[in-house]
Amino acid sequence: MIGALHNLGFYQGFSCDSPVVLQKKSMEANLLLDQYYQQTEAILDKAVKEWQNLAPEKLLVTPQPGAWNAAQCMAHLNSYGNYYLPAIEKAIEEAQARGSKADKDFRSGWLGAYFTKLMLPDSKTKMKSPANAIPPAVVEPVETLAQFIDQQERMLKLIEKARSVNLNKVRIPISILPWLRLKLGDTFGFYTAHHRRHVLQAERAMGRA
Amino acid sequence: MLYTNPQDYLSQIWPDLPTEVLADLGAVFHKHTAKRKTLLTTEGEVEKYLYLVLEGVQRAYAIGADGKEATLVFTYAPSFSGVADSFLLQRPSRYWFETLTPSVFFRTSFADFDSVLQKHPLLERKLRIALSETLEGVLVRQIELQSFTAEQRFRVLMARSPHLLQLVPHKYIANYLGMDATNFSKLLGQIRI
Numbered sequence: 116m117i118g119a120l121h122n123l124g125f126y127q128g129f130s131c132d133s134p135v136v137l138q139k140k141s142m143e144a145n146l147l148l149d150q151y152y153q154q155t156e157a158i159l160d161k162a163v164k165e166w167q168n169l170a171p172e173k174l175l176v177t178p179q180p181g182a183w184n185a186a187q188c189m190a191h192l193n194s195y196g197n198y199y200l201p202a203i204e205k206a207i208e209e210a211q212a213r214g215s216k217a218d219k220d221f222r223s224g225w226l227g228a229y230f231t232k233l234m235l236p237d238s239k240t241k242m243k244s245p246a247n248a249i250p251p252a253v254v255e256p257v258e259t260l261a262q263f264i265d266q267q268e269r270m271l272k273l274i275e276k277a278r279s280v281n282l283n284k285v286r287i288p289i290s291i292l293p294w295l296r297l298k299l300g301d302t303f304g305f306y307t308a309h310h311r312r313h314v315l316q317a318e319r320a321m322g323r324a
Numbered sequence: 325m326l327y328t329n330p331q332d333y334l335s336q337i338w339p340d341l342p343t344e345v346l347a348d349l350g351a352v353f354h355k356h357t358a359k360r361k362t363l364l365t366t367e368g369e370v371e372k373y374l375y376l377v378l379e380g381v382q383r384a385y386a387i388g389a390d391g392k393e394a395t396l397v398f399t400y401a402p403s404f405s406g407v408a409d410s411f412l413l414q415r416p417s418r419y420w421f422e423t424l425t426p427s428v429f430f431r432t433s434f435a436d437f438d439s440v441l442q443k444h445p446l447l448e449r450k451l452r453i454a455l456s457e458t459l460e461g462v463l464v465r466q467i468e469l470q471s472f473t474a475e476q477r478f479r480v481l482m483a484r485s486p487h488l489l490q491l492v493p494h495k496y497i498a499n500y501l502g503m504d505a506t507n508f509s510k511l512l513g514q515i516r517i
Contacts, residue, residue: 163492163493257506257509261494264493264495265493268493271360
């Protein structure tokens, strides 16, 4: 299975050197989707305006030994997209077929809020990517970036599509733990946070952060 | 450039139109905004609108029997947009029309547009000239497709619309030129400094 949540540390008894504050948020669903839309669009804009116009070798600069280059960061994110984009699309379509209606507010599940918080770029928690989401040592930069851009476009469409369904009721199985199903609203939350985190890492690798 | 009303926009395209005609034509256009990757016209549907592009990049594309997309044209300001042949003939569109970036338009319906044309025969003449230029553009593109190498097509596009590189994902430009992403990247490397 491709992709996995970073915080497997959760199950490995992860030590809270900087404790993650659990927040149980309730928020207007449309505003929340607006926020995820804008964050995803900002990533896409950066990739379209800047990254795709750089010499591909720039995406292969390794900042320090053992660190990922930008292409590897994107390959890592792409592996999540390969799992989550079809999973989200399927769940939304099934919900629409069931006649799911949008709920005005979204309330994060405790696990969803926890995952999202943990993923956020300003989270101080160090994480280790699960083995199956670690990108190969050599990544072809042009194809990887093209796929990355494609996935952001697809994500934007899915966020728009999600406006017609209930973000509290539609659930998405987590890639490595299919019995664990996150609310759609939380899936968007952690997915977007995870992307922002690694996009920052990619920018640092390119010396553009 | 962002125009606040359709009349100003149209006067930029057709500066010699009498004010009265511009006012009548401008009055049937209404503002419309669309997020990126919004499908505005689908194959088989009669185009409902004639668009004037204020902001953003759009494309028309066909989907072949093999499911592959063929990008036919990009549009951006200042220009008319939409599936013009379907709109003017009121026949089902043979292709798709979508926004590639967040877009703002003025647009009008066929019934409204047609009534202004009937009121002002001068507009028919303007339209004929505009369509002749479009036809010229389509035939020039036909020459490029049939007689140019991929690299020549790339250079022509870079001379005509280099700004597209920073606006839309390169896959659409590569598709318009009939090449894959890797070849496109190689050609881009040759002109990059």
